Amino acid sequence: MSYNIALNFEDGVTRFISCNEGETVLDAAYRNQINLPMDCSDGVCGTCKGSCHQGEFDLGEEYIDEALSDEEAEQGKILTCQMVPSSDCVVEIPVASTMCKTGIAEVAGTVAEVNLISATAIELKITAAADVGFLPGQYMNIRVPGTQETRAYSFSSKPGSRDLSFLIRNVPGGLMSSYLVGTAKTGAELTLTGPMGSFYLRPVARPVLMLAGGTGLAPFLSMLEHLKANGCDQPVHLIYGVTNDEDLVCVAALEAFAAELDNFSFATVVASDDSSHPRKGYVTNHMEGAPLNDGDVDVYLCGPPPMVDAVLGYFREQGIEPNSFHYEKFTPSVTAVEEKVA
Template identity: 60%
Template sequence: MTSYRIALNFEDGITRFVECRAGEKLLDAAFRHQINLPMDCSDGVCGTCKCRAETGSYDLGDDYIEDALTADEAASGLVLTCQMKPTSDCIVSVPTTSAVCKTGQQRIAAAVAGVAQHHDAAVVLELDMEGSGLAFLPGQYVNIDVPGSGASRSYSFTTAPGENRLGFLIKKQPGGLMSSWLSHAKTGDRLTLTGPMGSFYLRDTDGPLLFLAGGTGLAPFLSMLEVLARKGSTQPIHLVYGVTRDLDLVLVDALDAYVARLPGFRYTTVVADSTSAHPRTGWVTDHMPETLLGDGTIDIYLCGPPPMVDAVRSWLGEKSITPRSFHYEKFTPNLILKESA
């Protein structure tokens, strides 16, 4: 039987996935997965179940009234989940928290498959999941419990959704909880993950993309690039990857591999250290591909520490550049600070 995977994104950043059968209404599919989406009448009359379809195709039928969903609202992507019948995979934003819908975060068991040190800059952590591959949106993150500490840290996936082996790029912090644990982690050590979470994820588009990564903010873009490569994307994609020191430039070989796999992909590396021999020094904003930014058709994705995110936002304002869409994520060494789209 044909079915579609629907990502439900809640206001508190939690994402849950449900399988919706062909011809099945999303509200019914969610209830079948024990997720109680907002509803009252379930007949297309009250509008209580109104959500926003971010991506995907669907049929709303004509059994609802104008007071519940106006033509303008439907044209803008608003849907009634009691009437929406998906005809493809979809992403749907739910205007309430996961707790209100009587659901919550997934707890995922995994074991260490590999720990690769990249100088004193970063660690690539690979985990093998128990059970089937994890569903998430490329760009999202999970919280990983640090064994024995009672604390967790947030990390974006570097791998594509649905894989049993998950990858993460983790900044090394002297004395940091996760960094200290990773220094003696062994293959087979068990970890617990919570998620997936986050509103920073790749949207469907055929237009040009500009990715701006600061340090280990490269991680979510590796997941996005893998998804784009598997789709056979030919759209223009430019990544500007900025770091503080030469040693912070990690996984450049992975970017070279994507240049080979994605005909429209190019990347630029930038080192902030003015004493560096790197051919491009300074800030990411000093090396923006301005020829791609002029006509307002580009989608910009930005992931990095707060000063970098703030600097890019200010630069775009000073240049009066308004992209078609702008999605950003700030992070500190310990957690995701803020997301916006």
């Protein structure tokens, strides 16, 4: 038996390795040619210290307190030289990937479909040359064919498949948008690098509130695919806001998730004064269905910077401090990942 271990590095790079039963994360990484920090490999120096808050594992009793104290272990700190996984795990490595003689993985793919699903949104489907591991919510950098430019897009598909999908904002005159709408053909070759990002779904142990703006819906579609496959016994509520009626996309997919996931609900919101939508305004105007739970809630937010700033301001004004708050801002040409854990 083996387990999938996601190594999340300080520079946002994620590398997946296979860890055999009874094998330490450090040994598995070395076997996969990733040199994690290490001086002693005996639980004495503490050089290989990281964190793990997702997955089951055993640390044994061979390490000394100076390397890892009981208090640190209770906080989720681990020593990769002592950590023996008993399930898939996510391990935070507090150094850059380049310091471990690894970096962003490159994946070849071909265009499977390009669908203009609205005037402002493009669905891109890619068939990868190999299965692609990522955490639901993460993104890939896709090189624009014929250039050295890349654009960052969140997965909207479930992890662990060669069939990848992305929800992309259609930017008039944009480099990637122009390629997809005007040039891309089925079978065209693409180069992807990643996965990247600290915006991903953590273990669901309490109610979850998801807030999406425009094509910021993409990572939540991936998260919902993950929850559908793995089950969820906590309330999950999504509020999806757009500017105009025609910007609402993938609503049928959300309705399908609501039918298949007992604890999932969603609401759509349109900002334009000209809209005939029953819920007008911004996501912060329609929080009545949100499981805020006096702060016992995990919040995930993905949208353009003004939306992110407005939501952060809303929580401050309401005096609500969520158990955790994860957010990602994006602009038409660049995705900037930021995370705040309350």
